[in-house]
Amino acid sequence: xxxxxxxxxxxxxxxxxxxxxxxxxxxxxxxxxxxxxxxxxxxxxxxxxxxxxxxxxxxxxxxxxxxxxxxxxxxxxxxxxxxxxxxxxxxxxxxxxxxxxxxxxxxxxxxxxxxx
Amino acid sequence: xxxxxxxxxxxxxxxxxxxxxxxxxxxxxxxxxxxxxxxxxxxxxxxxxxxxxxxxxxxxxxxxxxxxxxxxxxxxxxxxxxxxxxxxxxxxxxxxxxxxxxxxxxxxx
Numbered sequence: 001x002x003x004x005x006x007x008x009x010x011x012x013x014x015x016x017x018x019x020x021x022x023x024x025x026x027x028x029x030x031x032x033x034x035x036x037x038x039x040x041x042x043x044x045x046x047x048x049x050x051x052x053x054x055x056x057x058x059x060x061x062x063x064x065x066x067x068x069x070x071x072x073x074x075x076x077x078x079x080x081x082x083x084x085x086x087x088x089x090x091x092x093x094x095x096x097x098x099x100x101x102x103x104x105x106x107x108x109x110x111x112x113x114x115x116x
Numbered sequence: 117x118x119x120x121x122x123x124x125x126x127x128x129x130x131x132x133x134x135x136x137x138x139x140x141x142x143x144x145x146x147x148x149x150x151x152x153x154x155x156x157x158x159x160x161x162x163x164x165x166x167x168x169x170x171x172x173x174x175x176x177x178x179x180x181x182x183x184x185x186x187x188x189x190x191x192x193x194x195x196x197x198x199x200x201x202x203x204x205x206x207x208x209x210x211x212x213x214x215x216x217x218x219x220x221x222x223x224x225x
Contacts, residue, residue, distance in 0.1 A: 006159075032211065043204065043217040044160070093159050097211075105206070105213055107152070107159035 002028045004096050006108035013084055013115055020080045021111045023094030030096035033077040034105070035069060038091045050077045084115040119143060120207055122216025131225050135192040139205035139216045142186065146214075149181050150206040151190045154218065160204055164190070195223045 003026040013019050023033055031052050036044040048069050050056045056069035068080040077096075081088055093110040122139045129135055137151075148167045152160035164179040166172045172179045178191040188207075192199055200223050205216040 004159075034213070041220070044215050046213075049211070091157070095159075104150075104162060104165065106162065109159045110157070112157065 002026075002096075002098050002104070002106040004094065004106045004108040006094055006111050008111060009109060010112045011114070013113070015085055015115055016083055018080055018082045019084055019113060020078055021092055021094075021113075023077045023079070023096070023108050025075045025096040025098075025106070028096075028098045028106075029074040030098065031074065032097045033071055034095045034097075035067075035077075035079050036093045036095065038093060038110075040091075044093065047079075081113065084113070086115045089113055089115045119214040120205060120216045122205055123219055124217050126220040126222065128222045128224060129195055131195060131197060131223055133195050133223070135190075135195050135199070135221060135223075137190040137192075137203050137205075137219050137221070139188050139207075140186055141188070141207050141214070143209060144183070144186065146207045146209050148208040149179070149188050150208075151177075151179055152204045152206060152215075154202045154204060156201075163203075195221075197223045197225050199223050 005024045007022045033050045035047045047062045048056045048058045050069050050071040052071045058064045071077040091110050095105045095107040120141050150165040151163045153163050154160040166179050169181050169183045176193045180189040202218040202220050204218040207214050
């Protein structure tokens with residue numbers, strides 16, 4: 001099956017610093033990638049939809065200047081959390097849609113961010 | 117009304133039991149219906165998908181869609197402790213994905 005990787009899997013950073021999370025589709029091309037945030041024992045919350053070569057579409061309430069998304073190629077999207085604060089601590093998950101299978105969305109393993 | 121409603125549970129069953137997980141949805145135009153399994157601290161994993169009413173079976177798992185009632189189900193037969201996870205339903209309309217809140221399942225040995 002299709003594989004999506006995320007790096008890093010876990011990161012701890014100090015308040016005020018920026019953190020970059022990479023999402024890669026390893027064996028397929030993805031025109032669209034999604035970024036989610038998940039709090040403990042809660043469902044996925046869509047943050048933004050990222051299309052290759054164009055600006056990301058952010059969901060209501062998500063600050064685009066704080067959560068910078070870049071989708072530079074058909075296999076890579078990055079999420080940068082700028083000026084991180086403890087309330088940004090969460091589990092961030094990306095997913096990608098396979099061009100050849102429009103109904104399927106494959107998820108990465110997630111990145112646990114802890115801001116101290 | 118949310119696009120997709122899912123009972124969050126938690127659901128606890130003995131090993132070997134049949135598990136029924138359910139979601140309801142509001143928009144009859146929804147196209148594809150999926151079930152994801154998410155283990156703790158991991159990303160969701162696609163279990164099954166279907167696009168038509170009826171049943172689809174894969175091993176111990178059966179996905180059922182009733183478009184007339186706007187109701188989807190996932191059945192797990194002979195449940196195992198390794199099935200303990202959160203199960204999310206997902207429904208698509210074009211490029212939009214709508215997820216249920218997830219049902220937490222624990223299978224007790």
